[in-house]
Amino acid sequence: MEENKPYTISIYTENNIGLLNRISAIFQRRHINIESINSSVSEIENISKWTIVVELTEERMKKIIGQIEKQVEVIKAYYHREDEIIYQESCLFKIKSELLFEERQIQNIIKESNSNIVTVNKEFFVLEKSGRTEEIELLHRELEVFGIMQLTRSGRISVSKEEMKISKMLEAFSN
Template sequence: MEKQWFTISVYSENNVGLLNRISGIFLKRHINIESLNVSKSEIDGVSKFTIVVHTTERWTHNIVGQIEKQIEVIKAFYHTDDETIYQESALFKIASALLFDERQIQNIIKENNSQIVTVARDFFVIAKSGRRNEIDEMYDQLKPFGIMQFVRSGRISVSKEEMRITALLNEFYQEK
């Protein structure tokens, strides 16, 4: 089976230690988590983990099954990149002098649809949202000028198809 990118969405109660147990599931199988984001979901009191892995569908299916065995997990899903709409965000800290002395920096900012979020005496910060490859391209363009700091967020994503998690939760809470 061929490896591909999968986005795993995990809906769960917000309990201490769950992230550790979920990451342990990947560790046992020697599968690297390429990206991880945890936030509140569209449902009050329910958290959403967004986990990106590069592996086979069989491994992803097995991992999702193991994740769902965790007591706090309500439901887990996995999708290919074609089945989701996703973004990442990045911040680039660059020396302030370059903003005024290097016209190419201004062109890079404009061409990459990014924005300057702050300017200080010694540095300025550029924000870029987009797909991983778009952020990588901007990184490669800025690297020759010197990047003082760089940070990238985990993937955030929504599925193209309806997830029906609200209906599942209503059933779940009615059974209790």
């Protein structure tokens, strides 16, 4: 039996109200949890790019892509294995300021993790880390022992290693 693997889905769409509900319903009906979701502008004017991360079998992934592409506003959907993309996530950690000045280990963690201090005031400082999932999870574990006041994490953003011919396809479509 085929095992679940992480897949990153890239969906190019028109930017229409209600599409998020319909796409999330495709996953919900099949009891598939969305690990992360991000929507942004794409390299093509007036076209949005969604990046969704899920864990399932490739056979189920192909069926999901077929269902997504049936949505009128969806221009094209792709799925990628982890080794087929370059991706980043971002995380903000809010931590008590006194730790920054009193705990030498915190300064070492910041330096070693290549994270950035976004702001500092009397009560707290905010640390930003962008990178792969494992890097962010490691930093989270290291900071957790000192106490994290707040944490927020972005969805994945990614580009494929292989060319996706979506731009050329849309050029031909618009002419």
